Each structure stands twice: as structure tokens, then as C-alpha cells.
Amino acid sequence: MNITRVLIANRGEIAVRINQACRKLGLATVQVHSSADADSLAVRLADHAVEIGPPPAAKSYLNIAAIIDAARASGADAVHPGYGFLAENGEFADAVTAAGLAFIGPSGDAIRLLGDKVAARQVAANAGVPTVPGSTARLTDVDAGLGLAARIGYPVMIKAAAGGGGRGIRVVADAEEFARQFPQASAEALAAFGDGGLYVEKMIARARHVEVQVLGDGQRWIHCFERECSLQRRRQKVWEEAPALCLTAEVRAAMCTAAVKLAAQVKYSGAGTVEFLYDEASGEFYFIEVNTRIQVEHPVTEMITGLDLVAEMIRVAGGERLSIEQDDVEIRGHAIECRINAExxxxxxxxxxxxxxxLQVPVADDVRFDTMLFEGYKVPPFYDSLLGKLIVHGDSRAACLARLREVLTLLRIEGLATTIPLHTALAADPQVAAGEFDTRFLERWLAGRSL
Amino acid sequence: MSIERVLSPLPGTFYRRPAPDQPPFKADGADVAVGDVLGLVEVMKNFQEVTAEVAGRGIRFLVEDGEAIDAEQVLAELEV
Known part of the structure; x- marks a missing residue:
């Protein structure tokens, strides 16, 4: 492998996780950090640390020039971006490569292509991967919208072309409502986003979020099965599982094959995730987007497959071929991850x-706690609230849940409020135990109780 | 007449504007009514409004837009 020293361009638990993967591969580490993270676990664990700016991320973890300078000055020959921050920034990937270093992830071109929602949808379509039925371009007028909605079937969503993050969406049940809502939606989009452009998508009423982990080396692509991440609050995942029990063996095979085809279509390199909406009622799945990085919830895949996804992406960036064949990847048991946030x-x-x-952390072969916490650590207010991820494995989902209930009582984080009580309540919930949930379940569930 | 101090309820980053391209919630020297928004504190990607608990005149900010702050740090002073 032509990598010897990895600069970790991230913080928190994922910086610790990357450091651990580098150790396993015998690589030296350089940890960049803001002044707020000088006392962090990631800095303590690294061979070398470089302060790159003040607390605000815009001046530190998002400062491309400072990170490249730190890499040069410290003799790093590769950069791992983690997730968030610059992980899906094509210009950053290009800058790393231009500096003569290996970017541990796909090329800048692949990041840009897959990061553009419309272009990614086209890539999926070209690879024969189903996309949510809807517009291929902006609607010119209400009649064009009515025609399209009739073809894809009600209910449909009228979406603002310039919207995002759940804003600028109206759900309409029939043609009459469509005709009434369309002009209002256009006026509202113009007022809210300065752009009245609209498009239409089929409404999937009870969608589940299922995503497929893929690995590629630019020449060969494999999947590592799927994760289900339907338990979300404000579109943020809070609990993830692998495998997704809602899938039949046929749907699982079709979805995983689709994800591999999509990765092959762009000659993907590194670890990536192809996200789908799964309509349990019809058994259909639809491509949403590709995340061109390691994901927060990657440990559930590692727990059921025994793979080290972070090590694998480092090896590939170091010029090696994938170390495993598709047939080597098997599902063993079930894993659940709970995101423990400072909330x-x-x-x-x-x-x-x-x-x-x-801090009291349970230690066992079937338990993993990925965290940057230590006793006395002052959690800074400048970054996201993720403190750690509790991952539990069991031979079956029922066994995994039973073990999770037990392990949650053994994890103690004192001095600040955390989301452990949320997970304790979810782990005890009969609907969660039955696997009966969709992406809207958690917010409905939270509305009816106090924790 | 006395000076009332406005304290931050949380540690984080203080913003005087609703968005970078918009004017500040309160210009220096402005008068303030109870409930007026004086700024935002960003804590872990969440934005919390800082509102005036008392009415006053001539508000003077002691923290720059985008500056890191501690809990209980004085953000501004006004005459009451």
C-alpha cells in the first residue's frame, strides 16, 4: 500500500474510529483540530496533531487551505475526510489530489456527479435503478403537472425546485386539489426561495429508509448488504439496524444488485452508500441519493459482516484492490445502533x-461503543451533538433487542443530558420490537409521550 | 437609570443577524422592548433565540457577530 501517514480531517467519534483503522493497518496518523478540540480524544490518540483554526467549523474543519498546509507540513501522504464537513466536497478531494496526496474516498468528479440530485437520478436511471416516479424537469404549467400526476398516480407531492430539507413540499390527493394547490405552491416557492419552479413526485405514504453499503476499487464493486434507518427525527437518523427485516430475500437481492450497478456505472472507488425509499405496501424500492463517504451508521454493517469498512477504504485509496469477493460477504445475525446525542x-x-x-461503558464481544468521550471531557458547543454510537449484536433481531435493553442499563454518561432515555423507551416499545415503523413513525411516537 | 446585562443562556456561537446577508436584529444604540429578538446562539447546529426580558434603551453589544461564547457570558448591555 502506498500510504504511510494519514491525516484525519474530521473530529469526534469518527476521528477516533479512523485512527483505530490506521493503527490496525500500521499507519501513522496526523489529527487536525480546531482550538476547541485541542484536548480531544482524537488529538490524544494521534501520532501528531496540528491546530488549523478557531472553533467555528468554517474557519477550521472546513478550511481547505489550512488542512492541505497541515498535510504538507506533517508529511502525510493521505487524507481521510470522515463524514460531514468536507467529506462530500469535490473541490476538497481535488485539492488533496493536486497536492500529491491520496484522498480516501471517490474522485472529486464522482463526488460532484453523485452530489447533484438531478444528475444522480440520471445515473441511477442509466444503471437501470428505479427512481421515485416524477418530473424529469421543472413543470411549465398546471396542465403539464396534472398530466404527469395522472400518469404516476395520486397522492403526489408538489415540490419547490429550489426547496430542500423538507421545505416547500405539498401533498395532494387528487386532480382537483392539484389544480387548486399548484398556483399557491408556485407563489409560496417564489416568496420563500425566490424561485417559483415546481416539480412533482409520487408520494410514498409509508416509506422505509433502506440503504445499501457498497465498496469499490474502481474496477470491481461489491455490496455489504443493507441497513434500515427509518427511525428518524427531523430527518436525522437516531437508530439504525442491519439487516432490514422488512425486505424479502428477493427484494434484498434486487436492491443490492441495483446499488452495485450504480456504483459500477460511475466506476466508484472507496466506500459509499446508495439510499432507497422502500414502499412496503407494494414491495417497490426507489433510489434517493448516494452518500460518497463512510456513514455514521457503518458499524451495524461491520457487526453483521465482520468487515472493517474504514480499513478497506484506506487500502483502496492506497492503490490496493478490494480484499474481498462478493461471496465472502455474509449476513451473520442482527445489529442495532443507537445514536447517543448530547440532547x-x-x-x-x-x-x-x-x-x-x-462514564461507564459496557465491554463485551457483542457490544461496541464508538465514542470520543472520556471522564472529564468538556463537550464543546460548536459541532454536532453526537457523543457516541452504541452498537449491539445478536443472533436474531429479537436477541439483539433483548441484549440492547440490557446494555442500555449498563451505559452511563453523567454530567450532561443524553438521548439514552429515548433509546431505552424505543427498545421497550412493542411496535419497534415488531419492526412496524416507517420514516414518520418516530415523530408521531414522540408526540404522544414524555421521556 | 441602571444598566441591564443580557446573558447568554447557553455556550455556543453568537449571531446578531438572522442570516449573513441580512441586517442585525438590533442595531447598536437601538431601543428594546420585552420579547424582542436580540440575537441567536448556535449550539450544536441548533439555533436558540436570545430575547429581551426587560425593555430598555441604547443597547450595546459586547460580542461580535459569529463570536464563540460561554454560557452566562454578557452579550449586551442596555439602559433601563
Missing amino acids: NPAKNFLPQPGTVSA
């Missing part, structure tokens, strides 16, 4: 930075 579930998930006064 107070009793106060509408208000973020609560603070100092960890005591």
Missing part, C-alpha cells in the same frame, strides 16, 4: 453541551 429528550431534544463527570 435532552425531556426538553424537546435541546442540545446540552457540558462536562462528562462519569
